[in-house]
Amino acid sequence: MDEVTQLIAGSRRPGSSGRELSIINPSDDSPVTRVIVSDEADVRDAVAAAREAAPGWARTAPAARGAALHAAANAVEAAAGELAELIHAEMGKPVGDARDSVLAGVGTLRQYAELGPVHRGRTLAGDDEAIDLMAYGPRGVVAVITPWNDPVAVACGLLGAALVTGNTVVHKPSERTPGTGYRLATLIAVHFPAGVLNLINGDGHTGALLSSATVDVVAHVGSTATGRAIAAACARTGAKALLENGGKDPLLVDDGVDPAWAAGQAALGAFANSGQICVAVERVYVVASVADAFLDALVAEADAWESRIGPLVDRRLRDTVDEQVQQAVKDGATALRGGSAPAGPGAFYPPTVLSGCTDEMAVMREETFGPVAPVAVVDSFADGLRRASQSEYGLAATVLTPSMSHAQQAWRALPVGTVKINAVFGGAPGGAAQPRRLSGQGFGYGPELLDEMTVTKVVHLEAPPAGW
Numbered sequence: 230m231d232e233v234t235q236l237i238a239g240s241r242r243p244g245s246s247g248r249e250l251s252i253i254n255p256s257d258d259s260p261v262t263r264v265i266v267s268d269e270a271d272v273r274d275a276v277a278a279a280r281e282a283a284p285g286w287a288r289t290a291p292a293a294r295g296a297a298l299h300a301a302a303n304a305v306e307a308a309a310g311e312l313a314e315l316i317h318a319e320m321g322k323p324v325g326d327a328r329d330s331v332l333a334g335v336g337t338l339r340q341y342a343e344l345g346p347v348h349r350g351r352t353l354a355g356d357d358e359a360i361d362l363m364a365y366g367p368r369g370v371v372a373v374i375t376p377w378n379d380p381v382a383v384a385c386g387l388l389g390a391a392l393v394t395g396n397t398v399v400h401k402p403s404e405r406t407p408g409t410g411y412r413l414a415t416l417i418a419v420h421f422p423a424g425v426l427n428l429i430n431g432d433g434h435t436g437a438l439l440s441s442a443t444v445d446v447v448a449h450v451g452s453t454a455t456g457r458a459i460a461a462a463c464a465r466t467g468a469k470a471l472l473e474n475g476g477k478d479p480l481l482v483d484d485g486v487d488p489a490w491a492a493g494q495a496a497l498g499a500f501a502n503s504g505q506i507c508v509a510v511e512r513v514y515v516v517a518s519v520a521d522a523f524l525d526a527l528v529a530e531a532d533a534w535e536s537r538i539g540p541l542v543d544r545r546l547r548d549t550v551d552e553q554v555q556q557a558v559k560d561g562a563t564a565l566r567g568g569s570a571p572a573g574p575g576a577f578y579p580p581t582v583l584s585g586c587t588d589e590m591a592v593m594r595e596e597t598f599g600p601v602a603p604v605a606v607v608d609s610f611a612d613g614l615r616r617a618s619q620s621e622y623g624l625a626a627t628v629l630t631p632s633m634s635h636a637q638q639a640w641r642a643l644p645v646g647t648v649k650i651n652a653v654f655g656g657a658p659g660g661a662a663q664p665r666r667l668s669g670q671g672f673g674y675g676p677e678l679l680d681e682m683t684v685t686k687v688v689h690l691e692a693p694p695a696g697w
C-alpha cells in the first residue's frame with residue numbers, strides 16, 4: 230500500500246505533528262501501518278478545503294452527485310479483497326467476514342447513490358396563489374469520525390449520505406485502522422471534485438480538534454464517552470451532533486423456545502466479530518424453565534465458535550474485557566467456558582459463558598467489547614423484560630419467544646432504538662436506527678440519515694398583488 234497520508238483539497242501530504250501512530254497486527258503482533266498524525270493547522274486546512282468546495286458541490290445536480298457515488302461504490306467493490314486484507318491486518322477480523330462487511334458498505338453506497346437524487350421536500354397549499362415549500366439543502370461541512378470495529382461499512386454509510394446530499398466532508402477514521410481509512414477515502418475521493426472529501430489522521434486528540442472546528446455537523450460512530458465529549462463540543466460551536474454510540478443490549482429467552490436454537494442465536498450475538506459489535510448481545514436473561522438446557526447448548530456453541538473468531542483489536546481492550554470477567558467471577562458468577570486470556574502472541578480471548586450473573590456486575594451494566602455472554606436466570610418473562618429494560622443505554626434488544634403477545638409487549642416496553650424479535654441480527658438492508666440516551670442521538674443509518682444530513686428551508690411563496 231502507498232504511504233498513509235492526509236488528503237486535503239485533493240493533495241496527499243503527511244500530517245505535520247511529527248507524532249507517529251503505529252499499528253500492530255492483533256493476530257501476531259507484527260507491524261502493519263505507520264502514519265504521522267495531523268496537527269491543528271492540518272485540521273484547519275482540511276476544514277477550509279471542505280468549506281471552499283462546499284458551494285460548488287451544493288450546486289451540483291443531485292443526479293450527478295449520485296452518479297459520482299455510484300462510481301465510488303464500483304471502485305470500493307473492485308478493491309474489496311485489498312480492503313478486507315487491510316481490515317484483517319489492522320483489527321483482526323477474519324478475511325472472509327471483512328470482505329462481507331466491505332461489500333455491505335458497497336451496498337450502502339449504492340443505496341445512497343439512488344436515494345440521494347430522489348430525496349425531496351414537501352409543499353403545503355395556502356391561499357389560492359400561495360404555497361409553502363420545504364426545500365432540503367446540504368448542511369455544509371460534515372466531520373465524519375468513525376470507529377475501528379467495522380471500519381469500511383460504518384464509514385461508507387456516513388460518507389455516502391453526506392456526499393450525495395451535497396455536503397463536503399472532513400473524515401477522520403479510527404487511529405486503530407488508519408490504513409483502511411486512508412485506502413477507502415482515496416478510492417472514493419477521486420470520483421468527487423477536489424476538496425469535497427478530505428481525510429485527516431490521528432487519535433482522540435485529532436478527533437477533538439475536528440469536532441471543535443467550524444463545521445456544520447459532527448457525525449460520530451464510536452464510544453459513549455467520546456460521543457458525550459463531541460456533544461459538548463457541538464454545544465459550543467453550534468454544529469449538529471449526530472451520535473451512534475455504545476450499548477448494553479439484552480437478549481431475553483422466553484419459555485417455549487428451542488433451547489439449542491436460542492443458544493445459537495445468543496452465541497452469534499455475543500461472539501461474532503469477537504463481540505466487537507455495537508449491537509452485540511451483551512447480557513442474557515433466560516426464563517428458568519429453559520435455563521439449564523440453554524446454558525448447556527451455549528457452552529457447546531462457545532466451543533464451536535472458538536476456531537471461528539479472530540483476536541480482539543488489541544491487548545488493551547483484552548485487558549478491559551478480562552477485568553470485567555474476573556470481577557464478575559469474584560462477585561459470584563461462574564465461568565462455564567472461557568474466562569481467561571490464552572498465552573502466546575496476539576490479543577485473542579476465548580468465547581466466554583458466565584452464569585449466575587447479577588445486574589450489579591459491570592459485565593451486566595457496562596459495555597463489554599469482547600466475546601462474553603453473561604447469563605442471568607429470571608423467574609418469568611415479565612421479570613426478564615423488566616430487567617432487560619433497566620439500562621442507561623438504549624441501542625437495541627433481542628427477544629426470542631414463540632408468543633405473539635410477549636413479542637408485542639416487548640417491543641412496546643423496551644426503551645431502545647431497535648427491537649429484534651426472534652433473530653439477533655438481520656433486518657432489511659438499509660434499515661434505519663435511532664439510538665436513545667447514552668447510545669446516541671439521531672438516525673445513523675437508513676434513508677432517514679439523508680434527512681439528518683440536510684437542512685430544511687421553508688419558503689412562503691405568494692403571487693404578487695394584482696395590478697403590478
Ligand code: NAD
Nearest residue numbers: 375376377402403432433436437451452455473474475507
Ligand atoms: P471511540 O469513540 O474511542 O473512537 C471512535 C472515533 O472517535 C475514533 O476516530 C476516535 O479517534 C475518535 N475520538 C476519540 N476521542 C475523541 C474525542 N474526544 N473527540 C472527537 N473524536 C474522538 O470508539 P471505538 O473504540 O473506536 O469504537 C468502539 C465503540 O463504537 C463501541 O462503544 C461501539 O459500541 C461503538 N459503535 C457504535 C455503533 C453504532 O452504530 N451505535 C457502531 C459501531 C461502533
